[in-house]
Amino acid sequence: MLCSERPSLLMSMIYPVILCGGAGTRLWPLSRKAYPKQFAHLMDETSLFQRAASLACGDGFADPAIVTGDPFRFIVAEQLEAINKTPSAILIEPEGRNTAPAILAAALVLHGQAPDALMLILPSDHLIPDSPAFRATVRAASQSAMDGALVTFGIEPTRAETGYGYLELADPSARSATTPQSLVRFVEKPDATSAAAMLASGQYLWNAGIFLFSAAAIIDAYRKHAPDILAAVHEAVEVGAADLGFTRLGKDAWGRADRISIDYAIMEKADNLVVMPFSAGWSDLGDWKSVWQEGSPDDAGNVLSHNATVIDSSGSLLRSEAPGLEVVGIGLTDMIVVAMPDAVLVAPRSASQRVGEAVSVLKARHVKQAEAMASDKRPWGWFESLAIGDGFQVKRIVVKPGQALSLQSHHHRAEHWIVVAGTARVTIGEDVRLVSANQSVYVPLGAKHRLENPGKIPVEMIEVQTGSYLGEDDIVRYEDRYARD
Structure with a gap:
């Protein structure tokens, strides 16, 4: 994951933009809405998102910008920090509206900073094992992008896959070309017979959903082919606001943007589209079969x-x-x-x-495992439920060094905290005290309280809740350093 090669200087800096939404439901139960596959340790101890953030780096590449949703903003920041990556921006979508609005928002922000810059659009949940080969391919496509082309990357197929879209080349011999090639059309995910025929023809590449273009060129494409999306997203960017190091896009304007992919909104209509072949290995890890295929x-x-x-x-x-x-x-x-x-x-x-x-x-059955994880991530750490019954719940709570829960109270439950590791600073009403391992404290129903970790090791504690209602929505927040409602 290190960028050690020293290529010749490019005419224009390439700005990676990582799209970090989606639920990855076909990789359930590891991937769920609350913690989708891009953040999980799917292949090793490095998440797919961290791999994406490290994929395009070194000379000629800027720090990555991230487009994600509100529930994931602290996960994104934490995982970037873990690999010593500093994002150029983290844009928060008020809601997921597919790739066309997300890419345009990043383009508008980047265009205001560096109008001639190139944007490399990367999904956050794909696997590209050979990072140097990928960077070399991106550089090989950069001149076409600087000349105004919209470059899409096509993967040389290795099997008759029905789970991917395809790109039809004008010339079958171009499948292994080292420069961008003419593209005839996009092909939707085929049935098995069609996939086998396309593989045999040698005239098709898999559609990777990876793109390279200048900010100016893609904005112009929206102006021609999707002016309504451009108007809505431009307003969402204009009224966006900074929030704890993130940029929140305007909610009302964002909601007026069509929910559509960039393939449908722009790429299938553009006349300046070319495809850059890539044959050094790629998988979207879209289901468990693909994980098996990539798992040696x-x-x-x-x-x-x-x-x-x-x-x-x-x-x-x-x-x-x-x-x-x-x-x-x-x-x-x-x-x-x-x-x-x-x-x-x-x-x-x-x-x-x-x-x-x-x-x-x-x-449809309202089973919580459909979307929620057994352990619940929070910006301050995480918790998991160990036991639950009529009128009680037992949780394990871990608070990271330097972090703190909000100052809060509950209408329907009292809590008993037992610290098992580390030292916590506990506020209950006007009383503030340090509570260390093997010590406990009681939080009466209705009392304002907070737990902080002032130390350098995680605080781990067992929380026993008792009361008539134990849902997570029974929280009244008075102060919160993470700006949660």
Whole structure:
């Protein structure tokens, strides 16, 4: 992930823009609305988002800008800090409206700072193992972008994949070209027969959703092909406001922008579009089958996590994401088994594309595991529910060094805090005290209270709640350093 090569200077700086929305429901239960796949440790201890932030770096590349949603803003900042990346901007969408408005917002912000700059649009949840090869390909496409072309990146296909869109080339020999090529059309995700025919023809590339163009060129494309989106997003940027190092786009104007992808809004209409082939490895990791494919199967074709065991099995993916939970498969063939602390997925590998259907069924049944995780991330740390019953709940809470919960109170519950690691500064009413490991404190119903971590190690505590209602919405906030409502 380090950028050690020293290329020749480019005529124009390239500004990576990382699109960081989406729920990744086909990778449930690891990926959920509350904590989607781009932030999870899907392949190793580095998240896909962190990989994306480190993908385009070194000489000729600026610090990345991020477009994300309000629930993820602190996760984004925390994961960037963990890899020593400083973002040039973090734009907060009031709501997800697909890629066309998101890319335009970044273009308008960048155009105000560097009108001639190039923008490299990167999804936050794709896997590109060979970073130097990708950077070299981007540089090879940069002159076309500086000349005003809209460059889309096409991946040389390795199989008849039905889960990807395709790009049709004008010349089959261009599939392995080292410069941008003419593009005939975009092709929607095909059926198996069509995918096989396209692979055999040698005239198609996978559509990666990665783009390179100047801010001026893409704004001009919106002016020609999507003026209504341009008007709405321009106003959203103009009325945007700074908030704790983030930039919040205007909510009302943003809501008037069409909910549409940049492919439909711009790319399929533009006459200055070219495609840059890339053949050094790529996956959108869009389902568990693709995770299995990228996971280095053993001699029997199995991909296993550390705490997974198989007997007489082949072609299967087994993962346990719960500490202390061992997953065992016997006599499995081409199966997916993913175990979380609160949910387990079992499916044939061939049905990986249907996992999103299961999430829809769970949502219709109001099952919390459809969208919520067992552990709940907060800007100050995280918590998980250990036990819940009639009138009580037991939580494990971890507060990061230097962080603090809001000053708050509850209408329906009292709390008993037992510190098991670190030292907490606890405020209850007018009383402020330090509470260390093996000490406890009681928070009466209705009392204003706050917990802070003034130390250099995490504070870990057990919270026992008692009361008539224990929902997370029973919080009245008086002060909050993270500007939450």
